Amino acid sequence: MISIGLLGCGRIGQVHARSIARLQGARLTAVADAVPAAAEALAETSGADIRQADAIIAAPDIDAIIIATPTSLHFDQIHAAAAAGKAIFCEKPIDLSSDRAAQCAAVVTTSGVPFFTAFNRRFDPGFSRLRSELADGAIGNVEMVIITSRDPSPPPVSYIKQSGGLFRDMMIHDFDMARFLLGEEPVSVHAVGSCLVDPTIGAAGDVDTAAVTLTTASGKICIINNSRRATYGYDQRVEVHGAAGMLRAANHLEHTVERAGADGFTSAPNKHFFLERYEAAYLAEMEAFLNAVSSGGTPSPSIQDGVAAQRIADAAALSLAEGRTVSL
Amino acid sequence: MISIGLLGCGRIGQVHARSIARLQGARLTAVADAVPAAAEALAETSGADIRQADAIIAAPDIDAIIIATPTSLHFDQIHAAAAAGKAIFCEKPIDLSSDRAAQCAAVVTTSGVPFFTAFNRRFDPGFSRLRSELADGAIGNVEMVIITSRDPSPPPVSYIKQSGGLFRDMMIHDFDMARFLLGEEPVSVHAVGSCLVDPTIGAAGDVDTAAVTLTTASGKICIINNSRRATYGYDQRVEVHGAAGMLRAANHLEHTVERAGADGFTSAPNKHFFLERYEAAYLAEMEAFLNAVSSGGTPSPSIQDGVAAQRIADAAALSLAEGRTVSL
Amino acid sequence: MISIGLLGCGRIGQVHARSIARLQGARLTAVADAVPAAAEALAETSGADIRQADAIIAAPDIDAIIIATPTSLHFDQIHAAAAAGKAIFCEKPIDLSSDRAAQCAAVVTTSGVPFFTAFNRRFDPGFSRLRSELADGAIGNVEMVIITSRDPSPPPVSYIKQSGGLFRDMMIHDFDMARFLLGEEPVSVHAVGSCLVDPTIGAAGDVDTAAVTLTTASGKICIINNSRRATYGYDQRVEVHGAAGMLRAANHLEHTVERAGADGFTSAPNKHFFLERYEAAYLAEMEAFLNAVSSGGTPSPSIQDGVAAQRIADAAALSLAEGRTVSL
């Protein structure tokens, strides 16, 4: 039985608490949040203790730490948890600064603690299966990856001001997916972007509509497109074209009912946003983390995977700012 | 070059004239219609002569007769054309009376003229391919056939009063499709029906919504459902379930554009009605007829196929009237 | 907190135990099974006590009884639980004999205990939504309901010998769905059936392929088709045609990945069988039962719903045996 301490009882922390409740072999022992009411609410539904974050990290009855706090706290919490020898499950990004994230990676590696970067999409049943089929050679050599990722509506501009912008808070998931599917590291990044959805995002110095092209050393190409708004729900699609065919993972619809009438055949919109769409992925990523911890294996995605995606995000931001292709 | 005389210049006669114009190896030599303007219009666009129907049947410069006249004229025209030794392409039904249709079949058989019953749906590329796949064993032994056939809107009640009713003017196509796909003759027929769409149809003694179950000697089952009205266009689907899988032929949509919005994903309605939906089938059935005539082969579907479908329609009408299963 | 006693720790009993664990407001207090190992296994994973069935029914610390035992035990257990004033959640069928099931209904009604007949499919998110859309008038007056229900593979013939046969163990779900969607009681039943899948089923006196037509007093028609085998997984579809359009609830595929190659575009087969396909429905039906119990409402589907579906199954069996339409 793995004893878990959860740092951060916000929306995503609650998701992880529910996952733990549904899985065998782990229990949520303690939770912490800077907002007492948040910690209390989650303690109530989960049966966990409320403690201070530092105390949880140091506690001898805790085996693993889930870091679901604001990004600015990750650096210190990772260092402390690594020093305490705890297994770490950390939300992305590791740190807004890739260099500081790399420092975390060095510390984690030295300490030898298991570290899991929570790129939940790798655990989506569709994307996960698509990658398995790639690995089984279903379409031969991968030649082109096309990733479409559109949110239902833009976040408040206050969020964007501290998130690092579209490439670092949103497309970072797609950069990880690109690495996951390409099977090679990108060597060049080219980004374009516009503010078409919400002028306050542009005023804050960010874009809300963007496309990035990655290439690898062997000539594979990946195209990613993002929008902060899609009226038909959360749009999360992957297409991989290879020497022997194409694989696609479809969107998840809200329901299975189709209506036919004079306007044609109408099926449901996409599931609204990430909590609904990636419900199975959140459960599966926690299961993967727990399996790695209990078996003594190395969790994947690793902290190096987290750093690598951030390096691509930095390059994309630079490409957009300077209007040029950036080499990695 | 097969020289063709066309009897009847209405909507379906015009379809056949266009098919002939698009095919090699045949020309439309003469047309006839009781309404002079109809004959003149088709003569104008096709370049054919206008003659009397009797004269066309008797003419030495005519090889084949297309009978696209009102059903009440078919009997005499078939007899005359068979006597004149012409190849015959005849719209269904052969005659409203199955017994009179059988008399036609006897005369045609005795005369030895090629005869083609215009069950156009057999030549729909989807249905035709589905049957080829059945014949190739794609799903093993056929166990169940499900046919859905719904018109976009009901015909005028004046039409129904002389058409023989839903089973004889509409579901007859589905009875032929059932025979085409089952590969066995039905031995029992059970029909239910209601007037739900248009009360004037009920007042005229007919139903506008119906379901028929057929069984064959080996235990295969066919279910057919009809409605005189479908708000989403002409609904023409076939599903065959077999020992090793299922085959389905999908509807034809008006266009390929899909729109996504807050209501979900909307694709086009079905093509509106038979002229649009079966455009390719009309061309292919004429090509099949001409090929049979020019090669000396036996056209298919035959006049016996036409009679057989009418016998099932008669049985369905009897089943509905008496509320019992009818044996064939 | 509703305290629950579970009678029967087989496959479906385990499903219900998992549902209770995932829901708020209820706990599984005690379990019973004639096979000690089965009770022990479920007690182990659920934390419930092991007791005798009779003791559970009588226990003052138990509020509600889940009857998931063999059908032959239902009659006595329903009587005992009703006498003890417990809320009852009962697997279908109530009893193999509709008359004995009706006796149960009378006793339950007299006792006033809440009773829930576990027609899980009503709680499938697709079917449930489809019915809501019907109720909202999405397609106007219902005219035709088409239900397709095919199992992936036939059960052992030993099961069929005690199950009451296809109409009573399999199509009974579809009869309930028909009542659920028609919004009217069937007044006539016509059945055809064959043994095409497994000759030992025929030797045991049953069919494995069947089609039933129901009609209602207002002329609505329902067509149901069943097969004991579908190579592409559990096939569970509903289509409703109405005055203003059509609604369909689609199958659930195993995954969302589509592969394109020289053979075309291939998507996943259906989820294999009921445990996978109706996972959400099993959870939702238990939630509905618990909500009714805790709110003092009347559970639905009721025991009368259970009896009504069995009456239709009896009529279908009679129709098949006698080759005639049976009135209800």
Next chain:
Amino acid sequence: MISIGLLGCGRIGQVHARSIARLQGARLTAVADAVPAAAEALAETSGADIRQADAIIAAPDIDAIIIATPTSLHFDQIHAAAAAGKAIFCEKPIDLSSDRAAQCAAVVTTSGVPFFTAFNRRFDPGFSRLRSELADGAIGNVEMVIITSRDPSPPPVSYIKQSGGLFRDMMIHDFDMARFLLGEEPVSVHAVGSCLVDPTIGAAGDVDTAAVTLTTASGKICIINNSRRATYGYDQRVEVHGAAGMLRAANHLEHTVERAGADGFTSAPNKHFFLERYEAAYLAEMEAFLNAVSSGGTPSPSIQDGVAAQRIADAAALSLAEGRTVSL
């Protein structure tokens, strides 16, 4: 009746001859080809005269010229036809050199003759309808256009050596589609490309896999991807994301039959290549040309549209060669 002279009796010339035969208001009067057998074959099936190309251009009985000759001949034939006052239907590209193409445009404009650049895809019923829906505001302001265009198999390298390469012979259609759908001129072009399909293409200095990103002055983004090989047939898709939703035009499948089995649900591959896929578009483009000529209107797409697409192709080739974004 518009009298047409056809220069070039190869594959695409034959397509145009068939289109003319199916349309009202035009006749194919004369054909020319450097290969006598090609001209003879088409004269035989179409009933047209065989003449020399120069004679056709000069002939007083010819109203319109279709230029379907090798690209190297276009320049002189356009000049001659413009001088002769003939309406011109010209296959793309106008000339391999954009500057020479611009010279043609200047001459055509001065002469005032109607000129139609044969970008057939604009007349595909799906793409054409999609643009109409855009114009009707179906999804509000266009924000992103994604064009996928993959051939079933690469052409012989001999073709590529004289075609101008992927951007000029293949993606040029997509550049025109981008302009057609964006409703604004691209102002920047960024291309990446690889040789992954056929090494002899790389040896000839070209790529066979490529992605291009275009941006417009208002910030709209277009992403185009091309491959010279797709095992599942000719892949021709367009997706447009806008402020109020998304529009997509789907591929055309070879047939409508779907097969279900243990592997899942398989539908047909795409139609093999352009002759099948764009059959309706070829007919519609000829109809549009003839309508413009007979009504005295200005054909569209114009020669300026042809030049504009070539300018983008030039910029894409330069972008790839120099690894940088090119401004237009």
